[in-house]
Amino acid sequence: MMKKNPQQRIEELRKLINEHDYRYYVLAEPIISDYEYDQLVNELIQLEKENPHLITPDSPTQRVGSDLTNVFNPVVHKIPMLSLSNTYSEEEMYEFDRRVKEGLPRGEKVEYVCELKIDGVSVSLRYKNGILVTAATRGDGTTGEEITNNVKTIRSVPLSLRKPSSLKLNLDDIEVRGEIYMEIEAFKKINEERELNGEKTFANPRNLTAGTIKLLEPQLVAKRPLKIFVYYLYSETDELSTHFENLKILSEIGFRVNPNYRLCKNIEEVMDFCNEWEEKRDKLPYEIDGVVVKVNSLKQQRILGNIAKSPRWAVAYKFKAKQAKTRLKKIIWQVGRTGTLTPVAELEPVFLAGSTISRATLHNIDEIRRKDIRENDIVVIEKGGDVIPKVVEVDLSQRPKDSQVVKLPSKCPVCNSNLFRPENEVAIYCENNLCPAQVKGRIEHFASRGAMDITGLGEALINLFVDRGFLKDYSDIYQLKEHREELIKIERLGEKSVDNLLAAIEKSKEKPFDRVLFAIGIRYVGAGVAKKLADHFKSIDALINASEEEIESIHEIGPSISKSVKRFFSDKNNLKLIEKLKKAGLKFKIDEIRITSDKLKGKSFVLTGTLSSMSREEAKEKIISLGGHVLSAVSKNTDYVVVGDNPGSKFDKAKKLGITILTEEDFLKMIE
Structure with a gap:
């Protein structure tokens, strides 16, 4: 018998290992022992070591990479990852059914698919020619963060797709979405181990899952028992007809689909499913918080469309709180x-x-x-x-x-300072700005994901740095690089983690003005208000010098916000902080877009849906650079509405008003 050449044996081993992974992690029906499986893997590792030119990204040996992930690059979702509207009662579910039927041509039959709502973290998986190329978080629904290396460590995520002979579809370019989660017993075990080691325990399985998929080291991710259920399939190359069929296709090509889904002929059957699983939820090994109900026909889904950030064709029925x-x-x-x-x-x-x-x-x-x-x-x-x-x-x-x-x-429980209670307010406050609890809280807010997004600077490290005198306020974050040698000597930090932290601090300087404004922690100024203030005043200096009346002239900005802003900037300590942050290189004004041409002069545009060639922000900048204007709402004064994938209600309004509608292709030709 002739000995197989290395390439043939490697391909054979990969096929065998992938098949056994599918049987073990997806079907839960292993047909060989752990020892026999390990023997196959070890043989593959050895052959690839001897023939490194034959290693491919989809090889089972490449699940756990050794490289650190220093940056989670942005990924623009071709189709937005929408969030679902919630319902809490049978009446609201019947109302959803009524809206669906009213939104479809008269007499159309509607079927629904019911699935369990897994309490996990949403992920998008992109496959080209059957190979996993990108995994990304949901993010804000339009843009997520790439977590491919971490997701590859999850054994129930196929690196390459199965291709059963019975399947008539090509599926050469597909997107699959799912929910990464951790089972309750696995979560308890991790917390028990952390408790024994004197470490802080995690709040719940979802928080632990969310934190795990954003770890910088894939080897650490691989040690956490993450799993996935997938629920969505989109193909660039094939025409798909129903969601129910898509779930079956996903199972056929190697994905883990939650088996507890049902095709329902009417809303009564939907409610039977919801009530059944509200009773049975405690018998599951993982957390669910409701049922997701979707219109089965993909054609009907397209007719119904989306509203704001939610689809009209799907809803979440939330269970009563335990x-x-x-x-x-x-x-x-x-x-x-x-x-x-x-x-x-x-x-x-x-x-x-x-x-x-x-x-x-x-x-x-x-x-x-x-x-x-x-x-x-x-x-x-x-x-x-x-x-x-x-x-x-x-x-x-x-x-x-x-x-x-x-x-x-009668006194602050942390610093023993006086307390005050403003007139007509329920809350009471500590008057001491240097109160350690306030200092730590302000720094934590400043470094948080929605603000400056300084990866690695969490609560534990902030407490440590404040207690050791490295941080007295959030401007000191940008001076930590001067203490690098001292930080490295701190137990459980080390050179690698300190350098990663300093790199994240340096990267945070790229955050736009509105994020910086939110980060500095003005009372009542959340992320949305910060964006409105930044867009209106363009710079921190203009905002500092603005009167309360000027601030209140902005839509939806009232007296509470304007008084709070003025009070913040009347404090000399806060102004000193701003100056220190300016010197550190943070952005305190909106970068003006340079106008390079008057090609679109006098023309106004509204953007709706997702563009495949650029982000909405990039499209906006391009229009302005060519002399045009970008509006947030459609009106009779709008010249053009640029329509991408899954447009919202602006598209409908533009059609009603007879405004010129541009496809992405039309738009690209116009700005050439």
Whole structure:
């Protein structure tokens, strides 16, 4: 018998290993022992080591890379990853059914597919010629972050697709979407190990999953037992007809599809499915928080379209929040980054909806008095939206004789400074801006993902740096590079992690003005308000010098925001912080787009849908550079509406008003 050449044996081994991976991780039906499987893998590793020119990205040996991921590059979703509207009752589900039928041609039959709503993290997987090329997070729905190296470590994600002979589709260029999650028992085990090692435990499986897929080292990701269920298929090369068929196709080509889905002929059958799984949810090994209901016909989905960031053809039926009873041991007061004191209930630990709860929010003193919550009471807690624990009510029938009425503190519990309570406000505040709790909170907000997005600078490290004197305020973040040698010597940090942190700090300087404005932490100025202020005033200096009336002239900006902005910039310490951040190189003005031509002079454009050749922001900049204007809403004064994939209601309005509609191809020709 002739000995096979290395390439033949390598291809044979890869095929065998992929088949066994599919049987073990997708079907849960292994047909060989772990030892036999390891022998195949070891033989492949050895052959590839001897023949490195034969290694390919889809080889089973390439699941866990050794390279660090220093940057999660942006990925523009060709079709936006929309979020679902939520419903909470049968009445709302019937209302959804009515809207669907009204949105379709009269007399059309509607079928629905019901799937369990996995409480995990959404991911998009792109395959070309049957090979996984890109994995990305949902992000803001339009642009996500590439996490390919980390996703490849999840064994239930195929690196190459199966091609059964019965399948008539090519599927040469497809996108698959799914939910990465962790099972409850695996989550508990990780927390138990961390507790034994004296490490901070994770709040719930979803948080742990979200954190894991953004780790910088794929080898660490591979050690976490992540799994995936997929639920969406889009093909560039084939015409697909129904969602129900797509789920079957996904199973055939090697993906893990949750088996608990059902094709329903009407809304009554949908409600039967929802009620059935609300009863059975605790029997599952993973967390679900509801049922996703989708119109089955893809043609009908296209007719119904989307509204804002949600599809009209799908909805999430959310289960009622889970509740539990426990003893409220003590009420403590936490100080936030703006000095707000928030009462928190310390509870006897109780397991609820996938995690052990030992604390719950009490919101404010008025809420405590309204519900008559006292220390030592037996209280009912629930997870609001199955996420944030809160105290719902007191079980008065079990109120002990030693229950204690809660009193407002007279001094800050952290720095012992005076407290004040503004007129007509429920909240009370610590007046000391240098209160350590406020300092840590402001720095944490500044470094957070929605603000400066400094990867690696989390709560634990901020607490350590503040306590050791490296950080006295958030401007000191940009001076940490001067302390590199000292930081490296800190236990459990080291050269590699310190250099990664310093690189992330340097990269944060690229964030636009509105993100910086949000990051500096002006009370009432969230991300949306920061964008409005930045777009209107263009620079921090113009905002500092603006009057309250000028600030309030901006749409949806009221007196509370304008007074808060003026109060922030009247503080000399805050102005000093701004100057230090300017010197560090942060952006405190909007970069003006240079006009290179008057080709589009006097013409106004509205953009809707997703463009494949550029982002909406890039299209906007191109129009402005050619002398045109970009509007946020369609009106009679709009000259053109540029339409990409999955356009929203602006497209419909443009058709009604008879405005010229440009396809992406038309638009590209116009700006050439």
